[in-house]
Amino acid sequence: MFSSVLFAQKVNQELIFELKVDNDMTFFTDHYYSNGVELKVYAAFMKKSPLNFILLPHGKQSKNYYSLTLTHKIYTPIEIYVPQVKGIDHPYASYLLIGSQKESFNNRSRYKLTSALEIGVMGPASGGGYFQNTLHRNISIADHVEGWDTQVGNDFCFQYSAMIEKGIVNVSWFELNAYVGGKLGIPHTEAQVGGYFRVGKFDDYFRHIGIDSSTKWQLWFFVAGDLYFVNYNAAIQGGAYNQGVGRTIPFINSSIWHTRFGGTLVFKKLKLEIGQEVITPTFPTALWHRWAYASLMIGF
Template structure:
């Protein structure tokens, strides 16, 4: 209870400051408070839980950009930070997340931060581009939880995203500053972007190992999202081949100090390919948020592509506690008259 009152007093103080700064600060403050509360509640009860919990503490830094292919449109940039840590198991949000009922399954918990931005095909055009993708950007924090059954080769992952979409992300100013620095086409149309709205999304993913040898793996995947940002269902497959540990042996990086993982390979080098088919119900980055209808321009619902194919091909190098990943991502046209799109994906992770 003391932790709760400390957070409440801290929130009241920052809220007074934010009123004198800007509305944008309130949004950042909201996400920061969400993170702070989750961490504090987790630490408060961490020692009392004796469940079968993955002990690894991992950080992943994720960056997506399409500049490698000399384009600058649609999904043009994404930034993410993911942190797995057993202290998050006491967060109250976990009560609405999904876990396997099998007592042998190993639980894992984490937090994720995501910031993505989208633009039309010509960012130098100052006019409203009807029939193109609207400018959009969102920012959210996710509570992640799940279970891994190493015997059945299964993993269940669910998460709750909380954040916002709209001008408060600062994506327009951010992109302009980058382009000014690079002397490369200043974006002109962010004034037409999707307006501010709530991001509240629930996500689920189930993975099942199908084929496994010492150098090859095939997994089946299925899941979906429901909420104000994305509502969809997807299914696909993941293939990995090379010098690697079993996919279900860890959360992407083996912790050599753990007794359970001491016999795993200290270094890995493998290629992977992932393909997913998606049924699209709603996409706020094109259709606008569900609570704010004052958007200047959106893609009409009848023009949204209801079936999407997305794929990713890449390489992973893991040396002890360091993971380096690079991949090419591809997505089929998302709305009537749009193009296929691809971008580079980079992921740097480490255990500590």
């Protein structure tokens, strides 16, 4: 049975690059989740990754996309131009992860499975302070950030994530999907449940990854909402192995609401998405936070 399923799978043969950049500077803030970069390289050779055995299995009718992922995220307190963190505030923290990801689209049964295994580092070794201050040196309105000496200490990261998305409503101009997922490990251990809807002109969400040369134009607007149940957040609480290094906060909020909305434009194998994300407080004395993002996907 296993061999027949493996033989029947459809593996994407295109080379696809996707780059997503998050930043809160759009709203004249520079704190909490301050900056993030995610790069994905979809390629057929990633099907041979030795990590794929631990990723979610797929059905016979699925179209599978395997990718190499790189993620870098930076977190800071509200006051970043003073040497020490004032009061109870978000610690300086950053992490760098590299991983193997699999996305399986099943158009017949209208579901999508996503799973990934990531490893990496957090703390000074991930380069968050260097990256932020290098960026600030090249922006005339931004000064040097003083407090990176107090950041969460170096630690090892190992994280497994999985998500299943299921189609609820699908008509020619409107689509509604629900999903449930979770992450286990460092830097995040959490579960999430949510929904996503969009209106516009688009291919079926479960047909492919979102770009296709057979469709010339796609345009849609979307809103998504998630409820997170958080057990552990290393960017706030520190790493699991190197405790006591840097300034951390022991307590986090166990439930968090997150939403994102925006618009997406697709021309054949080129996709541009621009949106905004909003999150409720992640620890007891925190504030709501928002940031903007842009995502570009190109297929060859």
